[in-house]
Amino acid sequence: MTIRIILADDHPIFREGLVNSIEETGEFEVVGVGGSADEAVALAFQYKPDIALLDLSMPGNGITAAQRISDAGSAGAIAMLTVSEDSNDVTAAMQAGAMGYLLKGVSASELREVLGKIARGEAHVSPGLAAQMLRVMQNETKPPRQPIDELTKREEDILRGVAVGKSNKEIGSELNIQEKTVKHYMTIILGKLQARNRVEAALIAQEAWGKSQS
Template sequence: MKIRVVLADDHPIYREGLARSIAEGEDFTVAGEAASAAEAVALVEAARPDLALLDISMPGGGIAAAAEIHRRFPEVRIVMLTVSEADHDVMAAMKAGAVGYVLKGVSATELLAILREIAAGHSHVSPALAARLLTAMQASGKNDAAPGVQDLTRREEDILRHVARGLSNKEVAIALGLREKTVKHYMTTILEKLRARNRVEATLIAREAWGDGT
């Protein structure tokens, strides 16, 4: 089954080229294109895609679109594709429900690889941006990595280590011999203990505490 993607960008030439690049992936299909936040939300409602690929700087705002899509269609995985490297944009996107933040400088091949990972349940933030995001999180005083990680039970730590390696809830469940619903329950508790808003932030905290090898 192909991965269905809707994309929203207010630059027609870029959007058309992006649509062609995605359609060239044998396991992808473009379910629709939009040029504004309102159009993006309406398109997601009509097409119910697997992924919503959104630009930040389009009419109505990509982050506002992400928040509305996440609220109404939480099963749709949201990816921001943007030129913005601003910390506040990355953090706002994650808070809005995005599970991917990709800079427009990536090649078509890289983008398709990232989208495949996200469709499989993983998350993605450019490594350089991830390091800055963690710094911004810590500077804001919202997260204190070490105490939060130390508060985890052994089972919670095992699950977080797997998540930090890029595994989806289903993959973690298989690896640890648990039900997927049980992993989701543990992840809710883990996020609360780490004061993280989503698994992307939890992954960053884990990598800061344990290193990239987790």
């Protein structure tokens, strides 16, 4: 009983190497080969493979293909194949229904081993990537708290004006408050940001918020 696989990758030479690597022990059979997301979805629908092995970055987007195949229930399992070690890609792939995520640098035997696991229902991510994902998830749950995050809504409104070089008078006019009030807020803002003057505050703002809208 062979494990039936469809695969989709837009690099012909790699695809050929892949087919050979997968089939060389007779344990797996590649029943369909495509070069884009659309072809992958059609092949999955047509062949109902045990595993759909998809390139992450092919035309039409591998993750989109994974999502569509998963939604349609057209494959027993989905695995992604890519050079990307970006944990965002891994997360996105898993959320799209992939049971596995493999790097293109794997050897043929390792690839077959992982495919076997996936066919048995086990999820797989390269160990290095799994550790990286864990680190990223931990960092994301504890975003660093900057002084600029402690500003009130009004204070932020005013700093945004300062960050693009506007005078207190101009800011007051825009926000319909007195220049005097803007000054008052600036004193508070400078204190919170530990900035000595508005230039420093503007630079801090730009650093934190990205490019100013010049």
